Amino acid sequence: MHAFVGYLVSGLANGSVYGLLAMAAILVFKASRTANFAIGETGTFSAFALYAAVVTVTRLPYWVGLLVALVAGAAVALATEAIITRNVRSALLVLIGTLGISDVITGINTVLWSKGEPYQEPSFPQLPDVSLGGVGISGQYLSIFAAVVVICLLLYFLLEHTGFGLNVRAAAEDRDLAALAGVNVRRCVMVMWAAGGALAAVAAVLVAPLSALNVGLMTPLLFNGYAAGILGGLDRLPGGLVGGLGLGVASSLIGGYISSTAEDAILFAVLIVLLSVRPNGLLGRRVVQKV
Amino acid sequence: MAVARRRLFIAALAAVCLGATACTTTSGPGGSAGDTVGITQNSIKIGTSMGLTGPTAAEATAALHGAQAYFDYINDHGGVNGRTIDLTALDDGFSAAQTVTNVRRLVQQDNVFSLFYLWGLNNTVAALPFVKQSGVPLIGPQAPTSAVTDPVIPNVFLMEPTFNDEAAVCAKQLADSSSVHKLGILYENDPIGQDALKGAQDAEGHLSKPMAAKVAFTSGTPSFTGQIVSLRQQGVDGLIIFGTNPDIVNIAKGISLEGWHPALCGSSNVFDPTFLTISGKDLNGLNGSLGQYLPESTEPGIVTYRNRLKQYFPNEKATVFGVQAYGEAEVLVHALRSLGKNPTRAGLLNALNSLTDYSSDTLFPVSFTKADHDGVSQYRLVKVVNSQPQFTSGFLSNDNLFGNG
Numbered sequence: 001m002h003a004f005v006g007y008l009v010s011g012l013a014n015g016s017v018y019g020l021l022a023m024a025a026i027l028v029f030k031a032s033r034t035a036n037f038a039i040g041e042t043g044t045f046s047a048f049a050l051y052a053a054v055v056t057v058t059r060l061p062y063w064v065g066l067l068v069a070l071v072a073g074a075a076v077a078l079a080t081e082a083i084i085t086r087n088v089r090s091a092l093l094v095l096i097g098t099l100g101i102s103d104v105i106t107g108i109n110t111v112l113w114s115k116g117e118p119y120q121e122p123s124f125p126q127l128p129d130v131s132l133g134g135v136g137i138s139g140q141y142l143s144i145f146a147a148v149v150v151i152c153l154l155l156y157f158l159l160e161h162t163g164f165g166l167n168v169r170a171a172a173e174d175r176d177l178a179a180l181a182g183v184n185v186r187r188c189v190m191v192m193w194a195a196g197g198a199l200a201a202v203a204a205v206l207v208a209p210l211s212a213l214n215v216g217l218m219t220p221l222l223f224n225g226y227a228a229g230i231l232g233g234l235d236r237l238p239g240g241l242v243g244g245l246g247l248g249v250a251s252s253l254i255g256g257y258i259s260s261t262a263e264d265a266i267l268f269a270v271l272i273v274l275l276s277v278r279p280n281g282l283l284g285r286r287v288v289q290k291v
Numbered sequence: 292m293a294v295a296r297r298r299l300f301i302a303a304l305a306a307v308c309l310g311a312t313a314c315t316t317t318s319g320p321g322g323s324a325g326d327t328v329g330i331t332q333n334s335i336k337i338g339t340s341m342g343l344t345g346p347t348a349a350e351a352t353a354a355l356h357g358a359q360a361y362f363d364y365i366n367d368h369g370g371v372n373g374r375t376i377d378l379t380a381l382d383d384g385f386s387a388a389q390t391v392t393n394v395r396r397l398v399q400q401d402n403v404f405s406l407f408y409l410w411g412l413n414n415t416v417a418a419l420p421f422v423k424q425s426g427v428p429l430i431g432p433q434a435p436t437s438a439v440t441d442p443v444i445p446n447v448f449l450m451e452p453t454f455n456d457e458a459a460v461c462a463k464q465l466a467d468s469s470s471v472h473k474l475g476i477l478y479e480n481d482p483i484g485q486d487a488l489k490g491a492q493d494a495e496g497h498l499s500k501p502m503a504a505k506v507a508f509t510s511g512t513p514s515f516t517g518q519i520v521s522l523r524q525q526g527v528d529g530l531i532i533f534g535t536n537p538d539i540v541n542i543a544k545g546i547s548l549e550g551w552h553p554a555l556c557g558s559s560n561v562f563d564p565t566f567l568t569i570s571g572k573d574l575n576g577l578n579g580s581l582g583q584y585l586p587e588s589t590e591p592g593i594v595t596y597r598n599r600l601k602q603y604f605p606n607e608k609a610t611v612f613g614v615q616a617y618g619e620a621e622v623l624v625h626a627l628r629s630l631g632k633n634p635t636r637a638g639l640l641n642a643l644n645s646l647t648d649y650s651s652d653t654l655f656p657v658s659f660t661k662a663d664h665d666g667v668s669q670y671r672l673v674k675v676v677n678s679q680p681q682f683t684s685g686f687l688s689n690d691n692l693f694g695n696g
Contacts, residue, residue, distance in 0.1 A: 118569060216347075256518075
């Protein structure tokens with residue numbers, strides 16, 4: 001039981017981070033029907049922005065630094081959107097273009113920050129450490145979990161229960177029709193990309209204090225973030241949360257009870273089987289098109 | 292039809308070109324035609340590929356500056372038998388595929404006499420088939436894995452203990468501790484971790500305590516609580532940890548959070564002052580071993596290293612990687628000097644193969660034979676005290692730690 005609680009804690013903590021990245025991916029997908037593979041590096045850039053604001057350059061209070069990070073994430077995502085999607089029409093080429101942008105951001109992070117790395121990122125004001133079933137749970141994990149749930153609820157409300165959300169959903173469904181109905185499609189797309197960048201920033205500033213802030217911080221997490229989005233369903237925001245937590249917990253349990261060496265292989269084999277049964281993800285809706 | 296013929300012609304031409312390339316690069320170690328490539332009247336051209344951008348840029352740059360500080364010093368003092376050392380460093384962004392491309396370019400286009408260093412275990416391993424085939428000497432890759440030394444590759448010389456050796460030393464060190472009853476290993480699920488796992492497993496026959504648990508982890512994972520709780524539940528009280536530095540810091544924090552106090556032993560890369568600083572007190576008590584002097588020690592050779600670093604790269608910090616590369620540069624220069632006025636690749640390989648207990652400023656004595664290209668076989672045990680690494684033993688070797696078995 002003790003070990004099971006440990007695996008569960010690990011799984012939920014890791015899954016929360018995957019969930020944040022998955023939701024960032026979903027926002028972009030809902031807006032543009034493509035993927036932004038630069039969100040990992042966008043997050044890393046934002047974590048460095050927070051470090052600069054709070055530690056090295058201006059020594060601002062943490063909350064102001066966090067705001068700087070969110071703005072940085074949103075700005076980088078907007079720049080990505082402006083550079084790539086306005087010049088390229090094909091979703092596949094947009095996707096490849098974001099990979100290029102990812103490399104560019106890595107280069108910028110390297111030039112600006114690699115000299116003195118690694119850094120100790122200031123910690124998100126964390127909840128107190130607690131013990132569950134004899135297992136110590138870091139307040140940092142609890143903060144991450146709380147953040148992902150609150151953000152998911154807020155975004156869900158925004159997208160499902162507001163006029164803006166209706167516009168976004170309409171634009172995602174059929175851009176031309178939405179534009180004819182008076183929806184400012186361009187603005188919807190920009191807001192969704194910016195929100196995706198800000199979410200990536202949140203993920204990075206939550207993860208960085210756990211180990212060390214460095215240029216490669218978010219690279220290993222991006223793949224699982226997208227896998228979580230696909231598992232949950234790329235057209236439903238709660239799918240990101242469900243997919244992230246599901247992936248995190250499944251990964252942890254497989255590593256603990258079956259094989260830590262073959263953890264990823266088993267996990268993704270299961271994922272492929274699952275997606276062959278539910279191709280739109282766990283919460284994804286079947287899309288029926290008239291032909 | 293014409294198009295098909297043209298394609299056939301191009302394919303045939305490509306095959307001929309590829310064949311020609313293969314022929315020029317298969318002279319093997321000590322081959323003759325290209326034996327003095329890269330040697331001019333005034334210079335000796337050597338080349339390296341490093342992740343000067345990307346996730347390990349800071350460490351790689353520190354290593355490059357360490358080596359370059361030594362070469363600059365030598366060049367400012369007359370060079371090697373009248374020739375300067377001309378180091379070409381290409382950036383591979385820590386991508387193994389780019390390392391292979393860079394190494395090919397250094398050998399086939401830039402015509403270097405010898406390859407030096409190469410940054411990264413996976414990067415070096417990816418380039419090994421070409422290096423082996425080309426016969427061009429590769430001196431001191433930053434790839435402490437038994438894949439580089441076992442079996443011996445005639446033109447490749449390693450100058451640091453492998454992760455395999457370090458893990459074996461860790462296992463023995465912990466097993467000999469009276470406070471440890473069961474050992475465990477937590478290793479990164481990649482070639483670094485696999486090499487360490489093999490070392491620990493190979494040492495099991497020499498241990499007085501059982502290896503109770505072997506658990507892998509994925510690098511970059513935010514939480515390691517599951518692995519930590521599992522190891523603790525299996526009664527492990529002596530834990531070997533092998534992985535990248537940020538992961539080790541995160542694991543140490545997790546162990547501390549659990550209120551668990553196993554004896555710890557880890558890979559030597561974590562003894563870098565920067566990482567020990569940011570890890571706070573969580574890594575205090577961590578054991579390990581090193582095949583080089585500590586970057587902040589007062590050993591005369593290290594003081595010399597720091598002075599030269601300050602002279603040529605005033606903004607660079609002394610790091611374990613800088614210490615390593617500086618010492619390897621010294622070994623290369625020593626071997627080149629011994630060749631006199633007419634250096635050849637074959638001569639360089641022979642000089643290195645007969646190097647015995649060479650004392651550089653920063654590395655422990657380096658020796659090679661034709662049958663053993665793992666040059667640093669001596670190490671000292673290290674422990675982190677107050678976030679600083681300290682030697683806790685004199686010079687040791689596997690023979691006196693494990694006996695002759």
